Amino acid sequence: MSMLLIVVAFILWLLLTGLTTLQAIILIGSPILAFNFIFGDATKTFFQGIVFVYSVHPFDVGDLCVIDQNMLEVITIGVWKTTFSKVDTQDEVIYPNLDLVNKVIINHKTEFDWNDNVDIYLDSMDNKTINRVKQKINE
Numbered sequence: 001m002s003m004l005l006i007v008v009a010f011i012l013w014l015l016l017t018g019l020t021t022l023q024a025i026i027l028i029g030s031p032i033l034a035f036n037f038i039f040g041d042a043t044k045t046f047f048q049g050i051v052f053v054y055s056v057h058p059f060d061v062g063d064l065c066v067i068d069q070n071m072l073e074v075i076t077i078g079v080w081k082t083t084f085s086k087v088d089t090q091d092e093v094i095y096p097n098l099d100l101v102n103k104v105i106i107n108h109k110t111e112f113d114w115n116d117n118v119d120i121y122l123d124s125m126d127n128k129t130i131n132r133v134k135q136k137i138n139e
Helices: 002-017 022-056 097-101 127-138
Strands: 064-067 070-077 081-086 092-096 105-108
Touching: 002 022, 022 097, 070 092, 081 097, 092 097
Parallel strands: none
Antiparallel strands: 064 070, 064 105, 070 081, 081 092
């Protein structure tokens, strides 16, 4: 909003000081208006996709998500669209990011903190050693 006010104030300053005329502003503004008419929606979609992917960031590649009651695995994430694979049928599903903004996404992260889990194989240990390991874990 402040950028718009600065531009309007600058144009009014040019007109009031006589450095430019209304015809020159129309000559400069017409291509800008045409560019906005042709590419305005695409640029809006592009920037919304960037905000969705980098700011909202609801999932990562490899995550399992539930969208529209379907269990989907995230295959690729792009600025325009995100590609999923249905877990049960392996069908590829492509959602535009603008559609994903308005959907409820339940994310089941597949990246776990493996430092929280320790596997201990007790096959080769005797009962005395197992009891010592239990005591150390409790401590």
